[in-house]
Amino acid sequence: MFVLKEEVKDASSVLSVHCHNIKITEVLQDGDELTFIIVSQKLSGTGEYHVDRTYDDFEWLQQHLFSQEDVPGIQGVIFPPLPARPQVNASAKVMKQLGFLGLGEWQPYCRALETFLRQVTAHSILSKNKAMEVFLTSTDPPGRQKIKKNIFNRLSQAVEGMRKEGHKDVDEFFQTKRDHNLVLTGYTKTAAEKFLDVVLTEQKIAVACGHFSASLHLCVEQGDDPEKQAFTRVCVKLSEVFNSMKKSMMSVALNDMGTLGLGLDLESRYQDAEKEMLFRRTCKLVELENARKNAERAKPVKKTAMEEVKNAAETEFEQICEVAKKEIVQLERARVEMLQQALIQWCEKQLLTAKESADVLSQHLQAFKGMAY
């Protein structure tokens, strides 16, 4: 669990719960539908809210956050990324997309959703949205109808993306950021994918150890013959060894998943979120440059109107840049902290598992050495 530094709370925040300890305590499966139980602590200190939400509810929340057009500079916000839709009995393609979040019986997925909620509620701008309060506290699920199309519709972004993504920037800070983000996004995604491959293979090894352990029982023979008994004892003991190895390998895989796996996944999704924000800003820049040209070339009749459009675009762009800069700096700090936590936890858990494993192996070894014929 990654705890990002909390934002200083505005006194007029509408949120009535603590943001740092929101928990998803359970995930229930009913057919193909997954329901998450979310528990949050009241600020007033007098109790908890327990609500059940499905992925549709999360999307509802996200759409509300995206559509806050009246908030100045909203497009400069790096929105906490919502994990992809979970699918029960998913196809290989969906599983690949979910990556680590599709493993471990939805436990990593719950952790990712938790992180999402904690980050939204800790965000100075986003936490003020009434939808957040409704989402966390209302006993009835919020309306599950899709809201109107908003500026963050990803489909339209993709279409325009090709033309505008490479548009040269006017600000060195942002140009550098865009270039760096491009590089980092690719590498992070690759690292996450390759780590997933490692974890999946670890799981295969655990299963194979389990098979070997079970198969050894085939060799157990009845009989009073001392030689047969000796061999049977050997097989039984070896079966125990491989059972231990199976458990150890499973722990290693779980450790990988729950710490570095989640960390790389979150980092990857945040890189994407930053990329989207930078892109929005670039689009606004293009819009602004067009508005300026139009204002220059406008015939006297249209001039005033064009000037107004230009001014509005300039103001908006400035607001976006201001928010964006803050967001970038914040993210930089938060992600380093998050990755550090992930690496430390990963290392500590694996160290513990390795030590436990060594102990068990040592015991088995002693048992074998002490075996009389």
Place this chain on the structure above:
Amino acid sequence: MAASSDRNPPPFPATEDPEPGLPDMADGDSDEGEDIFVSNSAPVSVSRGVSQPERVSEEPADLFSEEATSASSAKSNGVQSDDDNDLFAEAQADLSTDKSGSSSQKQLSGPRPASSFSQSPAALQPTSLEQLEEEEAKDSFDVDVAVTNPEKVGDGMNAYMAYKVSTRTSLSMFKCKTFSVRRRFSDFLGLYEKLSVKQSLHGCILPPPPEKSVVGMTKVKVGMDDPSSVEFVERRRAALERYLQRVVAHPLLLQDPDVREFLEREDLPRAVNTQALSGAGFLKMINKASDAVNKMTIKMNESDTWFEDKFQEVENEEQHLRKLHAVVDSLVNHRKELCGNTAIFAKSMAMLGNSEDNTALSRALSQLAEVEDKMEQLHQEQAASDFYIFAELLSDYIRLLGAVRGCFDQRMRAWQRWQEAQSTLQKKREVEAKLLWANKPDKLQQAKEEITEWEARVTQFERDFDRIGMTVRKEVLRFEKEKAKDFKSQIIKYLEAMLQSQQRLIKFWEAFLPEAKAIA
């Protein structure tokens, strides 16, 4: 990285043979010998009531001959699990604990090229020899063999691999104490061929030679130096070594002049009769022989169910081991896969670390990449460990069980020969009777001579049958005992290697933790 980085053959079946160590071992590490044998000695002898100290001082030659005569003189009572054969083995076993000779059975814990066997700076030899000779004074009967130094001889399709076969022994039947010769694969097959046709060895469980492999050898001949060729050669070398170790561990085989010649003679005539073992493989050959036996019309009426029961057990066990082998194979493959995936992941983390702005984070990610590289090495070793210890152990025993079935078949054939001789004798007697009645004195004389001849044959074949029966019983008991010990010692090796791996892993993690904490 080729698996050749860990070319340590699984140790020989523990107690029958003192470790087949080589004086050439660059790492004259004596500790490991003790580890291996410690558990095997005392309990065994105590339970059998053998007092080994007395055995120790006996002449090796005497013990040999004593054991040899007892083998042939024991007649009626086939079930002698406490017989001299085993005694001999136990004595050897116990002695081997005294000897902390250099171990050729290095654990699969560190990357160690197999050629370290031959990395004998000449200077090192005398010291270790000295050490060993000292111990050998108390240790009267050991024969250690090792197969090392695979070298390609010749070019193109006529090329072959020659291996160095080294022997170290204190037995007086050998001309020297240490010596080595060069042998090729077909020589080993030839040895097996020679042994398998000897009447005197019928009923013995002959260790089966490694399988021929057209694909594997062709690659090597063509001169490919890729990891899989290297692995193939190493696998074969290890298998040849285990084969020889089992041969010399067998008290009867060790006495065989063909075995001695194989070990000693400079130039061995090229073996030409290895066709029988070509293509078909050892087990197919056994199965063909079995089928032939089953087709014979006279069925045996077993007065003693021991043989039937045992045979069934052996067949069942073979099936079980096959299943186990398949599972281990799958495990080895997954481990190799993990190696590959770990390496790729390490690279991707290195790239990420390089493009990272934050210095401390960048450093930590690069360290992570290095840790993962080290883990790849570990996984590599574990895969080799799984393979060389378990997979090869299981396939050796699958073939050994085939050899066990083989000697049951030999007994059947001996019985059939006896029955056929009896039936022929009967016919001869009928002829005699007819001749008596027909009063033809010349032919009668001949008939009487033939009857005497066949009577002798019947007696001989009956003796042969009994002898084989007893040999088979003894051999099976010996085999079962060895099997338990062999598996146990291999498992101990495996666990020791795994434990070492884990401990290295712990060190890696402990080294990485401060790096992770140093970020930010």
